[in-house]
Amino acid sequence: MLAIDPGKKLSFNRLISNGDLVIVYERHDNMKAVTVAENSVLQNRFGVFKHSEWIGKPFGSKVFSNKGGFVYLLAPTPELWTLVLSHRTQILYIADISFVIMYLEVVPGCLVLESGTGSGSLTTSLARAVAPTGHVHTFDFHEQRAGSARDDFERTGLSSIISVRVRDIQGEGFPNEFAGLADAVFLDLPQPWLAIPSAAKMLKQDGTLCSFSPCVEQVQRSCETLQNCFTDIRTFEVLLRTYEVREGKMENLNGDNNGSNGSSLPCKRRQRSGGSYAPDSTVSSVMARPCGEARGHTGFLTFARLKCL
Ligand SMILES: C[S@@+](CC[C@H](N)C(=O)[O-])C[C@H]1O[C@@H](n2cnc3c(N)ncnc32)[C@H](O)[C@@H]1O
Numbered sequence: 001m002l003a004i005d006p007g008k009k010l011s012f013n014r015l016i017s018n019g020d021l022v023i024v025y026e027r028h029d030n031m032k033a034v035t036v037a038e039n040s041v042l043q044n045r046f047g048v049f050k051h052s053e054w055i056g057k058p059f060g061s062k063v064f065s066n067k068g069g070f071v072y073l074l075a076p077t078p079e080l081w082t083l084v085l086s087h088r089t090q091i092l093y094i095a096d097i098s099f100v101i102m103y104l105e106v107v108p109g110c111l112v113l114e115s116g117t118g119s120g121s122l123t124t125s126l127a128r129a130v131a132p133t134g135h136v137h138t139f140d141f142h143e144q145r146a147g148s149a150r151d152d153f154e155r156t157g158l159s160s161i162i163s164v165r166v167r168d169i170q171g172e173g174f175p176n177e178f179a180g181l182a183d184a185v186f187l188d189l190p191q192p193w194l195a196i197p198s199a200a201k202m203l204k205q206d207g208t209l210c211s212f213s214p215c216v217e218q219v220q221r222s223c224e225t226l227q228n229c230f231t232d233i234r235t236f237e238v239l240l241r242t243y244e245v246r247e248g249k250m251e252n253l254n255g256d257n258n259g260s261n262g263s264s265l266p267c268k269r270r271q272r273s274g275g276s277y278a279p280d281s282t283v284s285s286v287m288a289r290p291c292g293e294a295r296g297h298t299g300f301l302t303f304a305r306l307k308c309l
Pocket residue numbers: 089090091092115116117118119120121122123139140141142145167168169170171188189190
């Protein structure tokens with residue numbers, strides 16, 4: 001998925017090979033992850049696509065089915081992976097993920113501890129942020145879930161940057177081997193306040209912590225515990241408003257395509273002799289309007305910095 005070797009840029013010019021993971025894109029809300037296998041086919045409502053015809057094409061290519069239907073073959077990125085991964089749990093989405101990476105100050109070379117792993121949605125982005133020299137150690141107490149996450153990281157080529165372990169972090173805390181070594185800790189646990197004292201022990205001086213909780217009661221309890229060892233405690237709720245962008249026809253009420261004031265918006269209507277207004281022609285225009293099904297509350301993100309002694 002990622003260019004782990006710093007000499008190799010994540011390049012969309014790379015050609016698709018047998019065994020590569022590709023994101024098959026029909027529309028922004030219809031994508032799936034497919035591993036290319038020379039003798040396989042992908043079948044969908046547009047027809048049958050032979051994998052063998054994908055091999056050797058650049059990522060981003062438009063490929064055609066036996067019926068002339070098409071899909072795009074995109075290079076897998078953490079952003080796309082979050083949209084196609086199998087949901088074994090609730091997951092973090094792009095708006096929260098990007099905020100977490102920024103506020104936790106995760107950069108290449110960082111050591112990050114995370115619990116729980118869940119479906120590995122956040123873990124995948126953390127891995128890209130710390131690559132190529134950093135590492136993400138992620139813990140989940142659910143053995144099967146941890147195993148599936150490990151399989152996913154293998155499939156996405158991230159297993160050298162992510163270690164998955166089975167552990168009850170609320171009960172046992174993080175392993176002592178990481179004491180004082182972590183640049184950042186991320187918690188997505190039902191009772192994060194139980195893991196906060198251990199997280200404090202793991203962090204380097206000035207290290208950062210983030211806890212994601214869906215309910216404000218969890219936030220209050222976490223903040224009470226954070227006050228013992230942390231400073232700069234802040235909680236955010238990231239609300240994302242998505243717009244649908246469509247091309248459509250608009251009435252040109254000015255008689256020219258640009259409008260008399262130089263803008264593309266109609267500014268003055270031409271009056272007919274009878275007193276009514278008439279459009280001179282229609283023009284193609286791109287329109288944006290808020291999506292009906294925009295995602296609302298996901299959770300609260302509480303950030304804090306370890307107090308310097
Ligand atoms: C909501 S999911 C995390 C989702 C993840 N942030 C993502 O983006 O995919 C919460 C996970 O925490 C795990 N969990 C709950 N209690 C735990 C504990 N005491 N120790 C470790 N993991 C725990 C659950 O098994 C679950 O997989």
